[in-house]
Amino acid sequence: MADVAAKPIIELQHVTKIYPNGTVGLKDIDLNINHGEFVVIVGLSGAGKSTLLRAINRLHDISKGNILIDGESITEAxxxxxxxxxRDIGMIFQSFNLVKRASVLRNVLTGRVAYYPAYKTTFNLFSKEDKQRAYEALQRVDMAEKVYNRADELSGGQQQRVSIARVLSQAPKIILADEPVASLDPQTTHKVMTDLKKINQELGMTVIVNLHSVELAKEFGTRIIGIRAGEVVFDGPVSETSDAQIAEIYAGQVEES
Incomplete structure (x- = not known):
C-alpha cells in the first residue's frame, strides 16, 4: 500500500499548450499530484488555470509533453x-452543465453513461443499483428531497450540488472543479466547498479546484499551486504559504476574496 500511496495519481511532464493563434496557454509545466490531495490552483483570470484543468482530462489536447493518470498516458490514449x-476523472464546471429540462435524478445518472452502451442511456435503461447510487450521491450533498424536480427549478447553488452528485455517481478517482463557486453567493459557496472537502476526506478522492479566492484556497486546500502566464510560479502546502508568496503569484495584484 505504501508504494501505491507514494505514486502520483497525476503526472504532468513538460506540458506545453500553444493555441492556433500562437497564444501560450501552458509553458513547460512539471507537476505531480498525489492520491487524496486537495489542491487549489490560484492565479489571475487568463493565467492558465482552466487550460491546465482541461488538459488533465484532455478536453484540451496539449502541444508538447505528456500527462499520466494513475500511470497511464491520457495524452497518447x-x-x-x-x-x-x-471514467476515473469527474469534472465540475462553473456553469453547472446540467440538462435543464431533465429531472435531478436523470442528471445525476448521466454520471454513469460511460459504463453503458449508448442505446441504454438513450432510453434511460439504468440499473436499479445505479439509481440507488445516484440517490445516495444526492443524499451526500443534501439534495435528496429534490430528486424528482427539474434542474431548471433549482437555485444556482442547488444546481452545483447536483453537479457534484453527478460526479459522485461516476465514482471517479479524481475530481476537477473549474471555478465551481464563481457565480454563487458566499453562504452557498461555503456549502459547495465544504461538500468537496468532505468528499475528499471521507471518500479519498483527489480534488483539484481552480479558485479566484485566496481565502477559500487557504481555508479548504491542503496545497496551493500558483499559475501566472501559463507557468507554475508557486507550489507548496497551504500551512506554509505566506502573503508575500501569494502576492508573487498575482504579481502584486492580489484579488479580493
Whole structure:
C-alpha cells in the first residue's frame, strides 16, 4: 500500500499548450499530484488555470509533453483506452452543465453513461443499483428531497450540488472543479466547498479546484499551486504559504476574496 500511496495519481511532464493563434496557454509545466490531495490552483483570470484543468482530462489536447493518470498516458490514449481513463476523472464546471429540462435524478445518472452502451442511456435503461447510487450521491450533498424536480427549478447553488452528485455517481478517482463557486453567493459557496472537502476526506478522492479566492484556497486546500502566464510560479502546502508568496503569484495584484 505504501508504494501505491507514494505514486502520483497525476503526472504532468513538460506540458506545453500553444493555441492556433500562437497564444501560450501552458509553458513547460512539471507537476505531480498525489492520491487524496486537495489542491487549489490560484492565479489571475487568463493565467492558465482552466487550460491546465482541461488538459488533465484532455478536453484540451496539449502541444508538447505528456500527462499520466494513475500511470497511464491520457495524452497518447485513444478510443476505449481514453474512455476508460476518463471514467476515473469527474469534472465540475462553473456553469453547472446540467440538462435543464431533465429531472435531478436523470442528471445525476448521466454520471454513469460511460459504463453503458449508448442505446441504454438513450432510453434511460439504468440499473436499479445505479439509481440507488445516484440517490445516495444526492443524499451526500443534501439534495435528496429534490430528486424528482427539474434542474431548471433549482437555485444556482442547488444546481452545483447536483453537479457534484453527478460526479459522485461516476465514482471517479479524481475530481476537477473549474471555478465551481464563481457565480454563487458566499453562504452557498461555503456549502459547495465544504461538500468537496468532505468528499475528499471521507471518500479519498483527489480534488483539484481552480479558485479566484485566496481565502477559500487557504481555508479548504491542503496545497496551493500558483499559475501566472501559463507557468507554475508557486507550489507548496497551504500551512506554509505566506502573503508575500501569494502576492508573487498575482504579481502584486492580489484579488479580493
Amino acid at each position: 485513444r478510443g476505449k483506452s481514453l474512455r476508460n481513463i476518463r
